[in-house]
Amino acid sequence: MKNTEFNRRDVLKTAVAGATLALTGAPAVHAQQKSIRFLNAEPGRESVRVLRVAAAEYEKQTGIKVIIDTVPPDDAFSKTQASIAAGTPYDISTLAFAGHVLLLAEAGKLVPITKLVSKYQWGPRILFPIKGENYWYPYDYNFCWMYYRKDLYKQKGLKVPTTWDQMQENAKILTGDGKFGVSLPLGANAATQWMSLGNMWAEGVSMLDDNFKLILDNAQMKPKVIAYLEYMKKLSPSMPQGMTQALFGTVLGQYSGGQIAHAPYAGRLMEVLEDKAPALVADTGFFMYPDSAGKAQAVNHGYDGWVILNTPMRDESVKFMEWFTDRHYINFLHSAPLHFQPPRMDIYDDPRWRAHPLIEKHADLVAFMKSLLTRNDVIIKSIDTEGPTIDLRPPKMFETFAICDALQNVMIKGMPAPEALEIMSAKYRTVLG
Amino acid sequence: MKSFRTSSDKWLLAAFVACIAFTLILILVPVLHAMHLSLFKSESFVSESKWVGLANYVQVLSEPAFWRAFGIGIVFALLTIALQLVLGIACALLLDQPFFGRPVIRGLAILPYLLPTVVVAVAFQWLLDGSLGLLTIWSEQIGIGRPAWFENPLIAMGVVVVASVWTWTPFVTVSFLAALQTVPKSLYEAARVDCAGPWARFWHITIPMLTPMLVVIILLRSIWMFNKFDIIWLLTKGGPLGATEHLPIMAYRRAFAQYDVGGGAAVATLSFAVLSILIIVYFHFYPLEEKDQRT
Numbered sequence: 001m002k003n004t005e006f007n008r009r010d011v012l013k014t015a016v017a018g019a020t021l022a023l024t025g026a027p028a029v030h031a032q033q034k035s036i037r038f039l040n041a042e043p044g045r046e047s048v049r050v051l052r053v054a055a056a057e058y059e060k061q062t063g064i065k066v067i068i069d070t071v072p073p074d075d076a077f078s079k080t081q082a083s084i085a086a087g088t089p090y091d092i093s094t095l096a097f098a099g100h101v102l103l104l105a106e107a108g109k110l111v112p113i114t115k116l117v118s119k120y121q122w123g124p125r126i127l128f129p130i131k132g133e134n135y136w137y138p139y140d141y142n143f144c145w146m147y148y149r150k151d152l153y154k155q156k157g158l159k160v161p162t163t164w165d166q167m168q169e170n171a172k173i174l175t176g177d178g179k180f181g182v183s184l185p186l187g188a189n190a191a192t193q194w195m196s197l198g199n200m201w202a203e204g205v206s207m208l209d210d211n212f213k214l215i216l217d218n219a220q221m222k223p224k225v226i227a228y229l230e231y232m233k234k235l236s237p238s239m240p241q242g243m244t245q246a247l248f249g250t251v252l253g254q255y256s257g258g259q260i261a262h263a264p265y266a267g268r269l270m271e272v273l274e275d276k277a278p279a280l281v282a283d284t285g286f287f288m289y290p291d292s293a294g295k296a297q298a299v300n301h302g303y304d305g306w307v308i309l310n311t312p313m314r315d316e317s318v319k320f321m322e323w324f325t326d327r328h329y330i331n332f333l334h335s336a337p338l339h340f341q342p343p344r345m346d347i348y349d350d351p352r353w354r355a356h357p358l359i360e361k362h363a364d365l366v367a368f369m370k371s372l373l374t375r376n377d378v379i380i381k382s383i384d385t386e387g388p389t390i391d392l393r394p395p396k397m398f399e400t401f402a403i404c405d406a407l408q409n410v411m412i413k414g415m416p417a418p419e420a421l422e423i424m425s426a427k428y429r430t431v432l433g
Numbered sequence: 434m435k436s437f438r439t440s441s442d443k444w445l446l447a448a449f450v451a452c453i454a455f456t457l458i459l460i461l462v463p464v465l466h467a468m469h470l471s472l473f474k475s476e477s478f479v480s481e482s483k484w485v486g487l488a489n490y491v492q493v494l495s496e497p498a499f500w501r502a503f504g505i506g507i508v509f510a511l512l513t514i515a516l517q518l519v520l521g522i523a524c525a526l527l528l529d530q531p532f533f534g535r536p537v538i539r540g541l542a543i544l545p546y547l548l549p550t551v552v553v554a555v556a557f558q559w560l561l562d563g564s565l566g567l568l569t570i571w572s573e574q575i576g577i578g579r580p581a582w583f584e585n586p587l588i589a590m591g592v593v594v595v596a597s598v599w600t601w602t603p604f605v606t607v608s609f610l611a612a613l614q615t616v617p618k619s620l621y622e623a624a625r626v627d628c629a630g631p632w633a634r635f636w637h638i639t640i641p642m643l644t645p646m647l648v649v650i651i652l653l654r655s656i657w658m659f660n661k662f663d664i665i666w667l668l669t670k671g672g673p674l675g676a677t678e679h680l681p682i683m684a685y686r687r688a689f690a691q692y693d694v695g696g697g698a699a700v701a702t703l704s705f706a707v708l709s710i711l712i713i714v715y716f717h718f719y720p721l722e723e724k725d726q727r728t
Contacts, residue, residue, distance in 0.1 A: 078689065081478045099692070103477045188672050242563015244673050245583045259564060392476060392692060399690045408674050412584045431691070 035065040036317055039083070041076035041094035041304070046335035054328040064316060073304075080309075084109055089309050091317040095136065096304045098128050098385055099395025104307065105135045111308040113137060116322055123373035125380050126303055126343040128390040135307055137325060139332060141341040142302030143372055143380070144194050147269055149174075149261045151283040160287050162294040164199065164231045167262075171238035174261035181238030182262040183254050185246035186408060188401035193383055194300055195251065195264035197403065198289025200228040201381040202298035207428070208387045208394065214432055217425040222418075227292060229410045229417040236411045244408060256280065264289075266302075267338030267369065270362060286368060288378065298379035299372055303343070338362060341369050393432055402427035464705065470698035478694060489699035498675070499683065499700065503707070506679030509594065509665075510658040516598045517654055518647075521605025526635070528606065529613050539610070546603035554667030557596045583669060586676030593665050593677050600664065601657070605650055612646040613639070648719045652712065659708055680704040 040051055048070050055066035069090070071079050077100045080093045089109070095101055104110045112133035126138050148160070152174055161167035171181025184196040203224045209215050216225055240254065248265075255263035256277040263269060273281045288297035308317045330353045333340045337358045347353050348370050359366055372378050384398040406424040409415040471489050473482035493499050528539050545553070560568045561582040569579050583589050616639060624634045640647070662681040665671065671678030671686070678686075680700055688697025 084479045103480055103692075107477070107479045107481065109479055188670065188674075240564040241569070241579050241581065242561075242566075242583060245558065245563065254564070396692050399686075399692070405674055408584075408672075412581070412673060 034063065034313070034316060035067055036091045036313055036320055037067045037069065037083075037088075039076060039079060039090040039093040040068050040070045041073045041096065042335070043070050043072055044336060047332065050328065050331045050335045054324055054331070057327075058320060058323060064320070066320060080104070084309070089311050091309055091311050091313045092321065093307050093309060094304065095307055096302065097395060098303070098390050099392055099398075101128065101136050101305075101307060102130060102390055102392055102395075104309070105130050105133075109310050110135045111310050111314045111318065113308055113318065113321065116318065116325070121345045123343050123345055125301065125385060128385070130390060136305040137307075137321060138303055138305035138343040139329070139340060140302075140304040141343050141369075141373075142194075142266055142304060143299040143341060143369065144198060144264050144266055144302070145286055145288050145299050145368075145372075146198070147255065147263045147265060147284050147286050149280075149283055150285045152261050153285075160285065162290050164290065164292045166294075167199075167290060168231070168234050168238070171235055171262060175238040179258070180240045180254075180260045182235060183239055183246065183251050183260045184232070184235065184243065184264060185251065186243040186404065186411060187245060187247070188404040188408070189247065190398075191247045191251075192404045192407070193398060193401070194248075194302055196232070196407065197381075197383070198264065198298050198300045199231060199291070200225065201300065201379050202289045202291035202296050203228055204291065204296060204379075206386065207383065207397065210388045212387050212391060212393050212432065214425060214428050216428065217421055222421065225421050226417040229406060229420060231292065232407055233411050233417075244412070267341060267365065268336065270338050270365060271336065271358070274358065286365060288372075296379060297377070298381060301380050301382050301385075304340075338365065345373070396431040397428050400427050400431055467698045467701050467705075471695055471702045473695050475694040476692040482695075485695065489695040490703065493696055493699045493703065499680075499703075501675065502678050502680050502683045502700075505590075505675075505677065506659055506681075506704075509590070509597075509661070509677070509679055510655060512594045513597045513601070513658045513661075514651065514654045516594070517602045517605050518651065520598065521602045521650075522609050524602065524606040525609035525613060526639075528610055543603045543607055545600050546607075548600070550600065550663045551667060553596060553600050554664055557592065557668060561592060584673055586673055589669050589673055589676050593668050596668060597658065597661065597664050601654070605654070608646065608650050609643065612643045616642045644719075651719075652715060655711065655715070656708060659711075660704070680707075 038051065038055070040048065042048070048068065051068045055068055059065050069079075073094075073096050076094050076096065080090060080095070080100075083089045095104075101110070112135055114129075114132075114134045117127060117134040117137060122138070123141065126141065127134050128136070148170075152158075153160070153170070156173050158170050158173065159166070161170055167182075173181070175181040185192040186196065205216070205221055205224050205228065207214065207216050215221055240259065251260075251263050251265060252269060252272050254260045255265075255269060256272050258277070258280070270281065270284065273284060288299055290297055306321065308314060308321060311317070329344075330347065330350060333342055333347065333353060334356050337356045342348060342353070348366075353359065372380070382398075383403070384395045386394040386397070402424040405427070406420040409420040409423065410417050470482075472484065472486060474485045474489070475482040524542060528535065528542060532538075560566050563569060563579065563582070563584075566582075569582070573579050580588060582592055620638050620642070621634055624638055629637065660681055662685065665677050665679065666682060666685070669677045671682040681704065684697045684700035684704065686697070687693045687700060691697075
């Protein structure tokens with residue numbers, strides 16, 4: 001009779017065999033499963049749902065599993081870096097900063113998707129090609145403009161402002177009884193640089209020349225920047241206190257709560273009003289940031305998009321993105337129908353996109369949003385995309401928050417604007433080298 | 434040294450060695466990795482690194498912002514440690530007295546320490562919100578207007594100090610209260626016989642008896658407060674105008690936001706070095722061996 005008892009040697013052999021299998025076999029098994037890891041940075045419930053539905057459909061059709069991980073937008077780059085450093089990079093990731101795309105592309109971590117991107121026509125200042133190649137697939141422009149209370153304007157007999165003086169006067173008139181004329185964040189953060197610089201761009205300020213040299217304090221720009229800082233100081237009595245702590249949600253809450261008469265934001269504000277304060281929807285209008293003389297208008301832009309990482313699954317990831325952007329791109333845009341402003345121009349004429357109830361209801365807002373892309377007199381700017389091409393220096397400038405310091409110096413410390421400009425320029429020069 | 438002969442002893446030794454090795458890995462590897470990173474110039478954790486030797490240190494040490502952040506860290510640490518000690522010891526002495534409901538109050542006293550820092554920060558932010566904050570509104574109602582909690586550099590520093598003190602004072606209270614139980618009651622009785630009042634008993638019995646515990650508390654609080662990142666980051670992010678930006682926030686900003694991994698690592702390493710020196714100096718003046726001599 002055969003002895004079936006395990007002795008110590010058998011146990012050791014089994015353990016060694018198991019370990020060997022785990023070390024050598026597991027990756028093979030993983031590869032056979034063909035899973036794509038997708039890092040999503042849109043944590044909204046509907047956005048996550050759309051991605052999961054698409055992932056399930058794709059797995060059903062192709063057998064390839066798409067694993068969706070979701071993080072807050074600010075954590076996306078850190079998590080992407082960590083996954084690369086840990087040797088288990090995501091196959092697809094969401095990024096919201098041109099500098100991050102550039103860093104990953106220059107490190108050879110991204111796959112060019114020029115062919116995929118070239119299938120469509122895109123709006124201005126969104127693709128940020130690097131050495132002739134496109135590395136990301138944008139899904140949102142994130143323009144920031146001004147909203148205002150039409151009912152209050154009517155009550156007080158005000159007109160939509162086309163100059164700084166008019167804006168300041170309107171804000172002043174609408175301040176009182178615990179209500180404030182306008183809310184513009186002033187903290188050293190991205191919210192301030194997205195929401196509070198539009199007037200400066202409208203005034204024609206550029207920070208860098210074509211050689212990435214700082215021109216903020218040259219003879220042409222200096223008076224404009226000083227004028228902008230002084231304008232913001234004049235606006236400050238019409239703002240609620242605590243604006244250095246204000247973030248994106250603060251402004252949404254202040255406007256939907258009826259505390260302020262003007263708020264900077266993108267389409268998200270209208271979505272919030274529809275959800276939380278429907279009575280304000282019909283009473284809300286919008287306009288671009290004006291300049292001092294009524295000659296120019298601007299919006300500040302942000303942007304979001306997907307990148308494909310250079311992993312063993314890159315070819316499958318490209319195929320997935322081809323399929324996803326063809327079949328589910330509009331579904332994803334519909335997950336924040338007014339906030340995700342399409343960068344792809346074909347979307348605006350696509351009946352599937354236009355059929356969303358909120359897009360139909362807010363046809364005037366959607367037409368306004370589209371006009372930002374089609375009009376050639378609209379100034380579209382952001383600190384991190386200053387300069388002739390995409391480069392890491394403007395994102396470095398963005399992260400110093402030097403202009404936020406200038407605003408605080410002028411508005412809180414009472415520093416003269418020229419001195420604040422001098423300090424800001426010096427700080428920018430330290431990162432420009 | 435006792436030899437490890439029995440099977441049990443060997444297991445004990447193995448477990449001990451494993452724990453030490455595990456701890457060393459968890460502590461030493463990140464420290465050494467940070468030091469390693471500080472010798473390279475790199476714009477991200479995935480970018481190509483270029484060896485620059487001590488250039489990052491030279492750069493960081495030549496910046497006024499570094500010394501300002503260092504000074505802010507010292508001020509923050511000193512203020513919070515002093516207040517935590519005074520309030521913590523006072524609370525411990527109160528809780529050591531017999532009174533009705535003492536066990537419940539002792540339990541409640543540790544509550545702030547049990548709250549996650551993010552909860553404390555959000556609560557303070559809401560209390561001090563410039564428009565809707567309860568304390569802001571109360572301040573206005575009592576006629577002192579709406580304080581610029583987070584706009585004024587001094588007040589902002591005050592806010593982070595108060596939030597820190599409120600959260601971590603219970604640690605001092607509980608530690609000191611536990612140590613108080615070890616002081617022989619006979620010493621107090623003898624002092625009473627000699628007509629020593631409460632103040633004299635505190636200074637001549639309690640404090641000398643609990644000096645070793647105080648040394649440890651001050652040491653731990655110094656390390657924690659000098660490195661305290663979360664509460665400041667959550668409340669002010671180092672603002673306004675850098676008024677609450679100390680070295681940990683500076684290191685984080687440089688490494689994770691400002692595309693300067695080497696510079697951030699250099700700041701972190703320098704912070705580590707400064708703290709190590711402070712601890713060595715501290716132990717030089719207040720050696721823990723005193724406890725053995727006394728007992």
